[in-house]
Amino acid sequence: MVRLITWNVARRVEALAARRVLCGDLNTPRREAPDGTVTSFACDRYGRLRPERGTAWDEAERGVVPGLRDLGFRDAFRTLHGYGEREPSWTWRRIAGPSGSGDEASGRGRGGWRLDHVFCSAELRPVACTYHHEWRDAGLSNHSALEAGLEET
Numbered sequence: 001m002v003r004l005i006t007w008n009v010a011r012r013v014e015a016l017a018a019r020r021v022l023c024g025d026l027n028t029p030r031r032e033a034p035d036g037t038v039t040s041f042a043c044d045r046y047g048r049l050r051p052e053r054g055t056a057w058d059e060a061e062r063g064v065v066p067g068l069r070d071l072g073f074r075d076a077f078r079t080l081h082g083y084g085e086r087e088p089s090w091t092w093r094r095i096a097g098p099s100g101s102g103d104e105a106s107g108r109g110r111g112g113w114r115l116d117h118v119f120c121s122a123e124l125r126p127v128a129c130t131y132h133h134e135w136r137d138a139g140l141s142n143h144s145a146l147e148a149g150l151e152e153t
Helices: 002-015 054-062 076-081
Strands: 021-025 116-120 124-132 145-152
Touching: 002 076, 021 145, 076 124, 076 145, 116 124, 116 145
Parallel strands: none
Antiparallel strands: 021 116, 124 145
């Protein structure tokens, strides 16, 4: 059922012929490797599929990230920064510390996920995309704000 719903949504988005932006807390992916490989939350931290979540969950998440690429959408952050940069937009403070970036010199711990995204259609080009961690670090939100600049192609 999840697979069918994901497919139907994808076809409707694909049919729109205007400039499109999809942004927000998408709660995916669990991990993005430097080569662009994505691991969903249907998998454990070792990449093994969790039986209680199964392939339907995994396929549904992958229908968003990286699935939006197949529909002609660009991930604004990854377009500009590549996959080498780890930028968690949500962290668990008690484990990860303030920003979760792993930058020990700044006092930021490790952990968290990049769950907040801006995707844009081919008619738009990302020119800037930055996560602002200050509000999250101050305890005003559990997510970092995401600011993106887009221009028409």
